[in-house]
Amino acid sequence: TQLLEQSPQFLSIQEGENLTVYCNSSSVFSSLQWYRQEPGEGPVLLVTVVTGGEVKKLKRLTFQFGDARKDSSLHITAAQPGDTGLYLCAGVSRDMRFGAGTRLTVKP
């Protein structure tokens, strides 16, 4: 059973467009992490959000943790080809579980 649902599963956009990726669950998490994974490599941690309603920014990436700590979103402004990759959210409760991921392709 997948604890975390990510949407969309696949996303292909043109360079310069904005996008939002969602991570939803019925469970409450003590924290939630976002990773990006490129083909043939391990995931790289982008951010950890801890507090309900928290918003963190990392250059063109904005991460938000839901007020109830059950969901999160990742917004990318003016996407670039270098943003291409698999974006994974991971919720931390009793342990840490990954969502299925959103595979983003940004075309030049």
Add this chain to the structure above:
Amino acid sequence: GAVVSQHPSRVICKSGTSVKIECRSLDFQATTMFWYRQFPKQSLMLMATSNEGSKATYEQGVEKDKFLINHASLTLSTLTVTSAHPEDSSFYICSASRTGLRGQPQHFGDGTRLSIL
């Protein structure tokens, strides 16, 4: 800092072979290491959690006699896939945590692509 090295990066071998994958934390001591498996276009599935000096904890459905884990030191954990078969072909990724506490960052290796012929 927090570099995790995984070796080998790719293995191709015949069915029935046992394959050992190493996961090393290069610049920190890892109390806890995690082993994941990732099938094509799917997410990471946790296989087991290993703590230095103790037996690994396996997730439901993962055969501990099939996937042998040894965490003999604070910088090295190994996963041995015994008598591998084509259905074991996958991308295996390890991660290491300084403390193993919930929510603490996990630092991932670059994975091992295992192909069983």
